[in-house]
Amino acid sequence: MAGSGIGIIGGTGQLGRAIAASWLNSGAVQPEELWLVNRSGTAPGFEHYPEINVTTDRDAMLAACDTVLLCLPPDAARGMKAIAPDRLVLSVMAGIGRDELTRLSASPRVVRAMSSPAAERHLAYSPWIATAAVTEADRACVTRLLGACGLTDEIEDEDQIDHFTAMTGPVPGFVAFFAAAMTDHAIRMGIAPEIADRAMRQLFLGSGQMLSRDTRSAQEHVDEMIAYAGTTAEGLRSLQGSPLAEALSTALGAAAAKAARIGRNEG
């Protein structure tokens, strides 16, 4: 009989450590309940939580845990068998679908999710979809765990997880591309690089907070600035007539297509 702990396989990787941190500093998981499984058996950066369990021994984790998060590269998971028999299994791995997760984990209770390293600041977006065997009690557990990472929604169409993998999985991800392009523009306008960098970081911090806290949608913000008919409107109208939005959609589609290829084990 497994204990009531929660294990993360890949628990000290880029995403695993962010999720573990979100659970610990929100109190969603008590340190003594948390098991981090990796290949070193060490967890630098978690010194503040000496009670957590860090191990290379998956069986030791399974003996203590009834819930397991798979947070390792898809190919690494595909090299494992019976990863977490009959546990509640969550995955944030790109591409791998519920059917394959059920086979790899040897558990019918599977939740395929997506999250991001922004979980460390409780700012991730974590959509998820479950198999039929997932119970209402499981759903409450999933909502608690992914809710500690930021915002979370149960969705109905598994294909959408690939699109979220593209859009909200990487943070700062595609937004960093825009920040870099604006920083480059500032430098080309003669602004000192360190000032350009500082200004754009502040711009994206302020924009993110305003977009997240305001009731208006992003499109409503754009429409209002165009209606204001000031300097910004001049630039936004130029953007509206450009191929930028279509180019961005093509790029996000390419990332989602890569996730789908991973799911088909086509690399």
Ligand SMILES: NC(=O)C1=CN([C@@H]2O[C@H](COP(=O)(O)OP(=O)(O)OC[C@H]3O[C@@H](n4cnc5c(N)ncnc54)[C@H](O)[C@@H]3O)[C@@H](O)[C@H]2O)C=CC1
């Ligand atoms: N890094 C990101 O921004 C995001 C990553 N993901 C997904 O999360 C998963 C992990 O990605 P990252 O954290 O970036 O990778 P990572 O390479 O930073 O961490 C992976 C961790 O898994 C461990 N690991 C590998 N094989 C193992 C095994 N057989 N047993 C135990 N531990 C093992 C590694 O030691 C490492 O600590 C991937 O499936 C990725 O698609 C999803 C969304 C965002």
Ligand SMILES: O=C(O)[C@@H]1CCC=N1
């Ligand atoms: O780029 C990647 O493959 C991972 C999955 C989503 C974000 N980062």
